[in-house]
Every structure is written in C-alpha cells, then in structure tokens.
Amino acid sequence: MEEPIVRVEHLSHRYSVQWAIRDINFEINQKGILGLLGSNGAGKSTTMNIICGVLNQTEGTVYINGIDTRKQPVEAKKYIGFLPQKPPLYTDHNVSEYLTYCAHLRLMDDREVKAAVVSAMKRCGIAHFSKRLVKNLSGGYQQRLGIAQAIVHNPKLVVLDEPTNGLDPNQILEIRDLIREIAQDHAVLLSTHILSEVEAICQNIKMIEHGNLIFSGTLDEFHDSVKSNTCIVKLENAPAEGELGNIPGVIKVKKLDEHSFRLQFEQEGEEVAKRVAEICVNRGWRLSEMQMEKVSMDEIFAQLSGKRVVDKF
Template identity: 55%
Template sequence: MPHILKVEKLSHKYNSNWAIRDINIEINGNGAVGLLGSNGAGKSTTMNIMCGVLNQTEGYVYINGQDIGKEPELAKREIGFLPQQPPLYPDLSIDEYLTYSAELRMIPKHKIKGAVRDVKERCGIAHFSNRLIRNLSGGYKQRVGIAQSIIHQPKLVVMDEPTNGLDPNQLIEVRKLIKEIAQDHVVLISSHILSEIHLMCKDVIMIEGGRIVFSDSMNAFNDYIQPHSLVIRMEQPPTAAELLTIKGVTKADFLTDRQARIYFDGDEEVAERIIAASMQQGWKLRELTLDKGLLDDIFKQLSIQPNS
C-alpha cells in the first residue's frame, strides 16, 4: 500500500532565500498529525506545496502514491483543505454551499445529495441546513468549513489553525469533531499553539528554520526534555534546608505546608535518597512524582535553529 503522504527532499526558495530545505515526511495510517512551528518557520510553504497550491523548487510530494507534480488532478482528489479562514460564501445556505463544494470536487451528480446529507450528519450541522452561513456562530462556520474539506472522502485532510478564534465551548466541540474525522482520515493539523496539538494529535512534526527538527510520537515529544524536578507530599515534612542536604538536590520550594517541588541535577538516584531520608527521619512520604518537561520548554529547546 502506498503512503497516504510522502514528501521527499522537499525544498523551496523565494528569490535567493530558502524557505524550506530537505523536508522528508511519511504518513501511512489514519490519525491526527501535528505540524508545529513558529511564524516564518516554513509550515505554510510546506502545506501549500502539499496541497498543490505552490510548485516546489526541489523534491517530490506523493498523495496516496500519486506525484502531485505529474498527476495533480489525481493527487488533489485525495486532499481536503481547511485554510485558516474557511472559504465560505456567507450568502449561501449550508445546503447550497455544500452542494457547490461537492460539484467543485467532481462528485457525480447522482451522488451529491447523499454526500451532502452524510457530511452534514457527520459534522453536526444537519439541523441548520437552510440557514445562511452568515447567520451561523463561529463554531458552526468552522464545522461547515470542515464539512467542505471532507465531503469527497479524501485520504488526507490538511487543516491550518482549525481552532483559531473559537471560544472555549466551540473549541471543545471542534476538537472532538477533528478527533472523530481522524479515525477515518489522515488529518494534518498546522499550528503554533502547542496545547492544541497536544490535545488532538498522536504524532508531531516540527519545522523550524525551514527544516524538520523533530518527527515522532506525542509521547516522545513530551519526554524530549528529561525531568529535573519532582513533587513530594509528606505528613511530617522537613525544612527546605534539610531537603538541600540530600545529595543531588539543588533547590527545594514548598508548594503547600506538606508538598514541595524538588529540583535535582539529573542524578537518577535522587528519588531513592529522598525515600531513604524520609524513612530515617520520619517524614512519612506519601507521594513522589516526576515532573515532565513543559511543552513550552520543549518548544523553546527545539526552536533553536539547526545548522545549515
């Protein structure tokens, strides 16, 4: 079976400056994949080339085995795209707009009505079928934008900042919808918001300075920075000064009367020393947990631009 998305040695430059360089991506199997990067990192250029909007300077993009440069029509049939500003027509109703979207996607006429019905049900907008798009809330406009991106059942769905500008309730609903779509499609989500990628995606690709600096699972991304602090809870806690006498402990801050965060120098045996000290001194240790690196810390570390 061909990869749903395969990108080989993809590079592009504007004038004399390289926007992206030697991008390699392989995705095969449904699920949500995050495309992370700061502004100007190269995310938009990469997405535009993947979707056939921009011709690359070097390299290849294959969508479900089709070279988008040589067979653009065949490749684009397998792509759904939701840009940051959904391409909606405010004076059309949902039914009118989705029918038009189905025609643009060259769905056979006898199948359009069924395709519109199915995608409305899937995106939770069937009860607003005849409402003008201009009269919808931001969350429902986004649902209509998502509906147009999947109406033709593409293998790959590309979404650019799909939760941008939504209120908290709308965020929850749209995240849930995207997760459901990812069960049957590859969904590539571009964003600079780490928390959104963390909540929706199983894998992460990070571009910085036009190059991929990380490509792995979300768990691997979370574990990228080794923990250098732990939180302990005790019934009879010592003073901060006493905790500092434990070999490897560099700092101790009490969060509550009985809970403290302890920073250490990377020595993996520090936890065992704390447990031993608790038993000897009668601190009655009840809980000890390692702190994982915060996503923002990981982002900062990975955002150091690679050498050319």
C-alpha cells in the same frame, strides 16, 4: 505494498531569499489525527499549502497515495481535502449550494454529488442549515462548513490549518469532537500552536521549528522526549535548605513549606534522585514523599524549540 497516504521527501521552500522550510521528510500511513505543531512562523502553513498543491515547492516531492502532486496535481487533489487558515467560503451561497459547487470543483461524478453533499452536511451537523446563506452562519458553523467542503469528496487525507483559531471555547470543543469523528475514516493532518489542542486530539505529532522537523512521534513519545530534572521531596525532620543544596548533583533548592522542597538536579534525574533519597534516610531527615515533577507540554515545547524554559526557582 500499499502506498502511504502521504509521502513527503526532502521538501524545502524559499520565499524570495529566505527558506521557510528545509528538508522536511515524513509519511502518513494511517487514519487518525496527526498534529503539526510549531510556533508562529515555524513553517506549518507553508508545508500544508505545498502538500495540498496550493503552493509549488522550491525543492522536494510530495506523493499523495503514490501520486506526485507536482506532476499530476489534478489526480492527486482528488485524494485531498483542505481547510486553509482562512476558509474559502462564498458567503452569498447557501450551505447546500456552496457544497455542491465544491463537489463539482473536486471533479466528482455528477450522479454522486447530491448524496455526497447531504452526507457531508449530516456529518458536520449543518443539515438543518442547508438553505441558510453562508454569511448568516455563526463562526463555529462556518468552520463546520469549511470542514464539510474538505470532506465532501471523501478524500483519504484531510488537511486542517489551525481549525479552531478564532472560535469561542464551546465552539472549540464542538469542532474538536467533529475532527475526532472525521478521523475515524480519514487521515487528518492538523496544524496548531495550541498545546492543549495537541494533547486533546492528536495521536501523533510532528513539530516544526524554523522550518526544520525537530520531533516526530506519538503523544507519549513527545511527553518522554524531555526528561524531568526537578523533584519535590517532603521531609518530616527537614534540615536547612543549604544542606540539601550541598548534596552532589543538586544545583538548586526552593523551600515550598515547612516540610516540602523543590530540588533541581544537574541533569535528568533518576540517579541523583536515588542519591538524595539515600542521604535523606541516612541523615534522619525522615523522607515521607519524593516525586519527580512532570514536564509540562509548554516546557517540552520550549526546550525542543530552543526557547527559555520558565524558571520555577
């Protein structure tokens, strides 16, 4: 059987006395973009730094393509490309010199370096800047170069730590397009605390909070992980708010306009919603619309991380 690209087993790390991550386990088996999501300080960078061999874990094991990163770090690193939060750029090099240097650092065969540098520059849209000094590139192009150094040796795994941090909105869209393109033939592990980023480009999500892995699944599963308990009803012959509030299972009511109300249910809603619909019809309130409200990414994130959910009432 083929080895997973990444296998993380019982990974824990402690900085002096405080545990930053505890008992993290997961595998990456395929190409595509996996988003590592979490609040500031959740443990994303710690996890990525260990996977990439930049930090030695306190406990647990990371295998890249079946190779233990602790026992055979040099071999394992051939399969990893890493863009840390702060790109490791040598600003007095020009683009081509810098990538050539990076390719040698990755122990590439000398005969392959030139073509690999040209290919990485092309893929990242920086070929026209090959002779430009790194310090004279804009932030967006420096980030492209950061990604180019992460793929120059054609690794199986590309790890990007908050790759759109600090970029302007147009640069963010361009870098996201580039990451999507890279993910066609690499497994990309990307950390972010920006929910719209996850929604825009990730197929799978792992969420870390206080150093623990608290969610693992597809984007759709993430959306389904928290069920809605609010709904909007439209009643052509609306009663007073109090009457809606007296329906068993309804705990809050907010009048939105003459005919529309937001109802909050005791628990997640389908059973109560059916009851509300029956009562509205039986009492002649002329129910014309009823829709469970979608739970936003922000609300899911807040609930999963145990934070206070914004009260819509």
